[in-house]
Amino acid sequence: MTALLDPHEFEAALRQIGAERYHNLHPFHKLLHGGHLTREQVQAWALNRYYYQSKIPVKDALILSRLDSPELRREWRRRIIDHDGDGTEPGGIEKWIALGTGVGLDRGYVISGKGILPATRFAVDAYVHFVAERSLLEAVASSLTELFSPNVIGERVAGMLAHYPFVTPATLAYFDKRPVQAKQDSDFALRYCIDNARRPEDQEAVLDALRFKCDVLWAQLDALYFAYVEPGLTPPQAWRPGEGQAGGDRA
């Protein structure tokens, strides 16, 4: 076991994990942002990623259920409102559905989750189980990938708008508020982890939780790349180009 890191060293160790393992480094993201994907491949990404989005408030509700003060719960509750909306403004999930329909998928098909890759489901469900089963500190720490998302979102939106004629600013409205939300969320989670990881083994658990979460994101892109880019071996019953289209017959 290593020695206790001071707050700056600990934060640096967390950020180093992002520098090495955050999914912006994945070949699929490079293809996505660089304009090298077909519309069908972008559809596959939007469809599968919806399943991840749809489970975020579920995992946040599990964390909420484990926080023991109104102050902490109010802080964490904001994440759920951001994703589920307040009944007037659309939340993140509704905006992700709009992203799916914006690139040509049928709304009902996206929501059904029918055509997602089994590996997407396994990775996302692993995340939900993680926050239910591990320590609260680890559950909070698994959200720290948001430390790395604001920059990536800028790259993604600019790249997709520049390269894909079928993508409009309205399609990508999901990302408008995410940098500010992610900054606010991750500032809090980082502070929580720094304050509560008081032993070397706690710090190691936090670092491992962040590695785990990077794996969850990375594995989703591995599966997309494998099924829809190269070698393009789509598992049985997973979505195939042409299915689940807006106005299509497998809606």
Add this chain to the structure above:
Amino acid sequence: MTALLDPHEFEAALRQIGAERYHNLHPFHKLLHGGHLTREQVQAWALNRYYYQSKIPVKDALILSRLDSPELRREWRRRIIDHDGDGTEPGGIEKWIALGTGVGLDRGYVISGKGILPATRFAVDAYVHFVAERSLLEAVASSLTELFSPNVIGERVAGMLAHYPFVTPATLAYFDKRPVQAKQDSDFALRYCIDNARRPEDQEAVLDALRFKCDVLWAQLDALYFAYVEPGLTPPQAWRPGEGQAGGDRA
């Protein structure tokens, strides 16, 4: 919802799922059995598959905890003995470790699970969670892939012995008893499912559980193919050829 199938139709529907989705149809298995993999690729398979093997008694213990008669529990208990051994004869897990060391991996490294692909962990853990969370009928039904394994094992052993000079009959001893065990286990599970799925929706749940389990096996091979065959993009911190070798320094 479809009509209730008679026992023969129901069994035929289950076997049809195997004919379409069992992992012997996966390109990775074809490469493995056909002698087209390198020793390192076989090591990757042995290493990752060990994690699956190691969780089988865990998932069977969860099912055991849900069975409500001594007769049923005795029947299911045999599966755990088969994998964990009786303290004198090595069980299936010990034999799988021998398969790993037989192809050159370090015993401690295999057991540690350190280098496995995140997608392996997510798929296997999804199976464990499935048997804990779904109905008992679905949990039992998820074992029905054993209906399809005896024939595949024959192909696998013959193919591997014929093609790989580094594979010996002792290395593959795991498979010696599996066809008989799998037949006995799956005969029981099939009878249980036929007897207990009395409504069309129960039958559909059983069929879906078997599809789910096929996905669990299939996704593991997708991940192996992606990381170690084509395009060969190994996720961060996953095993790389040369690591975890018998007598090696990352043992």
